Amino acid sequence: MILVADPKAEYLAHADAIRAAIDRVLASGHYILGAEGDAFEKEFSAYQGGGHTVAVANGTDALELALRAAGVGPGDGVATVANTVTATVSAISEIGARPVFVEIDAATMVMSPEALAAVFARERIKAVVPVHLYGQPAEMPRLVEIAARNGAVVVEDCAQAHGATIGSRKVGTWGALAAFSFYPTKNLGALGDAGAVFTQDPALAEKVRLLRQYGWRTRYVAESRGRNSRLDEIQAAILRAKLPHLDAGNAQRRKLSARYLERLAGTSLILPAVLPGVTPVYHQFTVRIPRRDHLRDALQPRGIACGILYPVPIHHQPAYRDPALSLPVTERACAEVLCLPCHPQLDLADVDRVAAEISAWLAANGAGQK
Numbered sequence: 284m285i286l287v288a289d290p291k292a293e294y295l296a297h298a299d300a301i302r303a304a305i306d307r308v309l310a311s312g313h314y315i316l317g318a319e320g321d322a323f324e325k326e327f328s329a330y331q332g333g334g335h336t337v338a339v340a341n342g343t344d345a346l347e348l349a350l351r352a353a354g355v356g357p358g359d360g361v362a363t364v365a366n367t368v369t370a371t372v373s374a375i376s377e378i379g380a381r382p383v384f385v386e387i388d389a390a391t392m393v394m395s396p397e398a399l400a401a402v403f404a405r406e407r408i409k410a411v412v413p414v415h416l417y418g419q420p421a422e423m424p425r426l427v428e429i430a431a432r433n434g435a436v437v438v439e440d441c442a443q444a445h446g447a448t449i450g451s452r453k454v455g456t457w458g459a460l461a462a463f464s465f466y467p468t469k470n471l472g473a474l475g476d477a478g479a480v481f482t483q484d485p486a487l488a489e490k491v492r493l494l495r496q497y498g499w500r501t502r503y504v505a506e507s508r509g510r511n512s513r514l515d516e517i518q519a520a521i522l523r524a525k526l527p528h529l530d531a532g533n534a535q536r537r538k539l540s541a542r543y544l545e546r547l548a549g550t551s552l553i554l555p556a557v558l559p560g561v562t563p564v565y566h567q568f569t570v571r572i573p574r575r576d577h578l579r580d581a582l583q584p585r586g587i588a589c590g591i592l593y594p595v596p597i598h599h600q601p602a603y604r605d606p607a608l609s610l611p612v613t614e615r616a617c618a619e620v621l622c623l624p625c626h627p628q629l630d631l632a633d634v635d636r637v638a639a640e641i642s643a644w645l646a647a648n649g650a651g652q653k
């Protein structure tokens with residue numbers, strides 16, 4: 284079976300380093316917020332090109348604490364997209380803020396700067412949360428400029444884009460703050476829940492640090508409100524073992540994606556578009572086809588498991604339903620997207636097999652060529 288993500292194969296590829304990391308923590312006698320967490324924060328900051336990392340319990344918490352550190356609170360409007368995992372929006376709504384959905388660009392499927400400008404013309408927005416969906420960076424220079432002009436803060440959702448760049452700058456360095464998830468299937472994944480807030484502003488980093496542990500600066504004394512969103516030492520040590528391999532994993536994802544683009548060119552599939560000057564990291568390799576469920580169901584018995592990220596836009600989900608809101612580009616994307624297997628433990632032969640099965644299905648179903 285060719286899987287859309289394979290955390291076990293990923294573990295086995297780094298098993299010796301991961302087991303050594305776990306043993307080191309077990310022997311240390313220190314299991315939460317210690318030397319491993321501190322070291323991971325430094326190493327991840329260096330990976331980002333300098334700045335401050337605050338490791339937290341998961342990516343949703345990272346978004347929530349970043350927004351709170353940025354001063355977002357009850358009643359504030361937060362602009363984001365509706366073709367994302369529910370987590371992006373639950374982080375906004377759990378702090379009492381109000382998600383405001385912005386239409387996406389049809390080609391790249393990330394937040395449209397024009398649509399964001401139109402939202403600002405209509406209502407008060409305190410923060411903007413662009414999502415670098417599938418590892419494709421959103422158009423940060425323009426989004427940041429529009430937000431700044433309107434006095435809003437930008438918090439990047441980098442959960443799918445560790446290591447992606449725009450020009451020479453990594454995602455996570457464009458907004459005031461950024462949230463990363465290290466869920467096991469992400470480009471940098473732990474073996475449990477983990478996340479981090481990244482910022483270049485030491486004062487914001489300090490705020491997040493207080494928020495992640497009861498508002499404590501000094502032990503047992505709360506200086507601000509805060510909760511528990513600590514990262515444990517085992518996950519931090521595992522992330523330290525895997526961080527040095529992130530760039531190679533991303534390079535392999537790009538190599539597989541280039542092969543997909545070559546093999547599927549000329550078919551009726553809509554292939555992922557890449558903005559000029561951008562290096563994506565292909566958390567997912569996502570194609571579009573009107574009858575995507577048929578194609579997915581045809582590939583499954585042939586040993587190929589595809590993903591659908593995401594089938595239901597947030598404004599159509601029961602908890603966030605907004606019948607008055609129409610986002611035709613987003614809705615159509617959610618109906619058509621199909622994520623093909625693309626992760627570092629696959630090789631070119633796997634891609635060739637997937638592409639051949641897809642081409643055969645398209646030909647048999649009268650949709651072979653453009």
Ligand SMILES: *Cc1c(COP(=O)(O)O)cnc(C)c1O
Pocket residue numbers: 341342343344367368370371414440442443464465466476477478
């Ligand atoms: C995974 C993910 C999150 C949430 O991260 P968790 O660690 O699962 O809380 C948020 N946003 C996006 C885009 C994600 O892919």
